[in-house]
Amino acid sequence: MPSSFSCQVLIAGGGIAGLWSLRRLLAAGYNAFLLEQNHIGSGQTLGSQGILHGGVKYGLDGSNRAIADQLRSQPPRWLDSLAGRGELNLSSATITSPCQHLWAADSWLARVGATVGARAMQGEVTKLNPADWPAALRDGGHHGSVYQLEESVLDVRSVCHALADPVKDRILHGAIDDLSIKDGRVTSIQCGDLSISADVFLFTAATGNELASAALGFGPKATQRRPLRMIMARGPLPSLWGHCVAVSPKPVATITSHNSDSGRIWYLGGGVAEDGASLSNADAIANAARTAARILPNLPWHAVQWASWLVDRAEPAADSRLPDGPVLRPATNAAVCWPSKLVYAPALADLTEAFVRSLTSPSGLSSPPPPLPLATMGSYPWESASWLSL
Numbered sequence: 509m510p511s512s513f514s515c516q517v518l519i520a521g522g523g524i525a526g527l528w529s530l531r532r533l534l535a536a537g538y539n540a541f542l543l544e545q546n547h548i549g550s551g552q553t554l555g556s557q558g559i560l561h562g563g564v565k566y567g568l569d570g571s572n573r574a575i576a577d578q579l580r581s582q583p584p585r586w587l588d589s590l591a592g593r594g595e596l597n598l599s600s601a602t603i604t605s606p607c608q609h610l611w612a613a614d615s616w617l618a619r620v621g622a623t624v625g626a627r628a629m630q631g632e633v634t635k636l637n638p639a640d641w642p643a644a645l646r647d648g649g650h651h652g653s654v655y656q657l658e659e660s661v662l663d664v665r666s667v668c669h670a671l672a673d674p675v676k677d678r679i680l681h682g683a684i685d686d687l688s689i690k691d692g693r694v695t696s697i698q699c700g701d702l703s704i705s706a707d708v709f710l711f712t713a714a715t716g717n718e719l720a721s722a723a724l725g726f727g728p729k730a731t732q733r734r735p736l737r738m739i740m741a742r743g744p745l746p747s748l749w750g751h752c753v754a755v756s757p758k759p760v761a762t763i764t765s766h767n768s769d770s771g772r773i774w775y776l777g778g779g780v781a782e783d784g785a786s787l788s789n790a791d792a793i794a795n796a797a798r799t800a801a802r803i804l805p806n807l808p809w810h811a812v813q814w815a816s817w818l819v820d821r822a823e824p825a826a827d828s829r830l831p832d833g834p835v836l837r838p839a840t841n842a843a844v845c846w847p848s849k850l851v852y853a854p855a856l857a858d859l860t861e862a863f864v865r866s867l868t869s870p871s872g873l874s875s876p877p878p879p880l881p882l883a884t885m886g887s888y889p890w891e892s893a894s895w896l897s898l
């Protein structure tokens with residue numbers, strides 16, 4: 509039987525953007541709920557590499573300065589929350605590595621030395637002596653230079669737990685199927701048989717934002733998708749977090765390490781994942797395996813299994829294709845939102861909270877949740893991957 513429900517703020521999408529905004533709005537006294545169609549974090553968030561980018565990677569060639577500069581202010585907000593003294597208490601979440609490495613042939617570093625040097629002056633980048641290189645680079649056969657970047661890497665699921673668990677009765681399992689709009693205002697959304705009305709609607713549903721964008725009249729050019737085929741390697745590999753750079757400042761591969769029940773996982777993004785987006789699973793894996801054996805020839809690649817995961821980065825459209833920061837597109841009492849990067853979730857929450865405050869004051873009231881099941885936590889891509897040996 510059709511039913512209805514009403515609240516102050518309804519958020520659609522339980523990735524990092526929706527979760528951080530939900531926590532901020534609840535802390536401010538709003539009667540807010542979040543709807544997630546699948547599992548918490550199950551989109552890009554749990555598929556991300558968890559890097560708290562401070563912009564070093566984006567500033568290496570002197571271009572993309574806007575994003576490099578804007579990113580610099582983001583990690584401190586996270587680190588404060590992770591230390592339990594920030595805008596949210598995320599002290600139960602885990603930092604898997606406090607830093608990353610950047611390794612490259614000396615010929616390349618000679619060209620970007622000035623930029624790296626500038627960041628080194630600010631204490632963000634340190635050139636390492638070979639004795640201090642991570643084992644994967646020292647024993648793996650890297651020849652060239654190695655820098656340490658002061659950028660942390662997170663265990664993203666522990667972050668999702670830290671955000672979601674204290675407010676789990678506010679995070680419901682259900683998909684937004686349709687929007688009702690009258691005189692430019694969203695009056696309700698349809699979730700199966702349930703009609704939900706709210707003073708304010710926030711869409712943080714990544715590719716799912718395309719439905720809201722179209723209904724609100726933003727047009728198809730408001731959103732973009734940039735596909736990646738992330739590569740996963742499982743086997744006796746030492747931990748490594750960082751970027752391998754060759755002839756261009758774009759990393760050949762960005763590698764993060766993750767422990768799983770079935771062994772150590774290397775999760776490879778960067779060039780191998782961008783190239784892989786237009787390749788089949790088998791071809792993308794073969795390409796990445798060749799690259800890995802070329803950059804670190806002495807690692808035990810014969811004992812490694814491989815898998816890949818195809819995903820769309822769902823973003824606001826950007827002329828340069830790389831959005832400079834978080835975006836909130838308002839339409840009367842609704843907004844379509846993208847963090848553009850995990851690390852921008854707090855900055856996006858600044859925008860969503862300001863938008864909600866411009867429309868309604870916190871009621872301080874809480875209401876019983878809508879008649880929907882609670883959403884459960886999602887899994888990492890490597891936990892459901894199909895592995896193959898080469």
Ligand SMILES: Cc1cc2nc3c(=O)[nH]c(=O)nc-3n(C[C@H](O)[C@H](O)[C@H](O)COP(=O)(O)OP(=O)(O)OC[C@H]3O[C@@H](n4cnc5c(N)ncnc54)[C@H](O)[C@@H]3O)c2cc1C
Pocket residue numbers: 520521522523524525526543544545546547548549550551552553554555556557558559560561682683684685712713714715716717736738777819820821845846847848849850851852
């Ligand atoms: C492979 C990869 C690696 C990345 N690595 C990094 C990194 O290291 N550092 C960094 O800062 N950023 C990184 N990013 C970017 C970052 O992951 C994303 O910008 C961020 O996670 C987006 O968060 P989100 O909440 O907007 O979207 P998502 O995490 O995709 O969440 C959207 C949610 O909305 C739900 N949904 C969709 N449609 C509906 C609907 N109709 N009704 C209800 N719910 C719906 C989905 O199920 C999903 O859970 C990476 C991205 C990718 C793809």
